[in-house]
Amino acid sequence: MKLKDLEFKKFIPSDRIEKKVASLAHQINADYEDRTPIFLPVLNGSFMFASDLLKEITIPCRVSFVKISSYAGGTTSTGQLKTLIGHDESLFGLDIIIIEDIVDSGLTLEKLVEDLKNRGAKSVEAVSLLRKQVAREKNIQVKYVGFELEDEFVLGYGLDYDGLGRNLKDIYKQSSPGNSGN
Numbered sequence: 116m117k118l119k120d121l122e123f124k125k126f127i128p129s130d131r132i133e134k135k136v137a138s139l140a141h142q143i144n145a146d147y148e149d150r151t152p153i154f155l156p157v158l159n160g161s162f163m164f165a166s167d168l169l170k171e172i173t174i175p176c177r178v179s180f181v182k183i184s185s186y187a188g189g190t191t192s193t194g195q196l197k198t199l200i201g202h203d204e205s206l207f208g209l210d211i212i213i214i215e216d217i218v219d220s221g222l223t224l225e226k227l228v229e230d231l232k233n234r235g236a237k238s239v240e241a242v243s244l245l246r247k248q249v250a251r252e253k254n255i256q257v258k259y260v261g262f263e264l265e266d267e268f269v270l271g272y273g274l275d276y277d278g279l280g281r282n283l284k285d286i287y288k289q290s291s292p293g294n295s296g297n
């Protein structure tokens with residue numbers, strides 16, 4: 116599949132994603148059995164994951180969206196974080212679960228966790244569908260991880276390449292140079 120100048124091939128099919136999302140939700144349901152957490156999906160990338168995950172959450176919970184990004188439109192992190200918008204309600208004393216699509220450099224998550232702790236959150240954890248090698252090496256704290264990746268660029272299931280591909284139900288990865296993909 117070609118999007119703009121890059122070739123992508125199917126990587127994680129939707130049925131595998133569906134099973135993983137259900138298992139992540141079951142772990143969260145068990146761990147937060149006696150609490151009423153607030154989920155903070157990080158827009159735009161996590162919209163599809165958040166929607167599927169939250170349908171499997173059976174404990175009482177709240178949901179509020181935030182937006183922050185370190186990507187400027189290409190395939191590598193710029194390290195420049197845009198300002199956080201959203202969640203204007205008080206988060207004081209709440210158990211927060213951040214919903215991320217992917218943790219790459221971990222800059223977005225680190226910034227968000229720090230911000231939420233400064234606002235007096237009781238606890239802050241994160242669930243991410245995907246985590247890249249860089250974040251593992253840097254030991255970025257993510258309590259619930261769906262799939263571990265190497266340093267590869269992926270799209271689909273909410274993730275984009277220059278704004279494209281968010282609507283795809285499977286996850287694709289960039290084919291190696293010289294590989295035509297499918």
Ligand code: IMP
Binds near residue numbers: 218222223224269
């Ligand atoms: P980080 O701050 O470097 O961890 O980047 C996190 C954000 O960058 C994610 O929430 C995504 O929006 C975006 N991102 C990181 N890696 C990819 C990728 O492989 N494909 C698409 N977006 C990505």
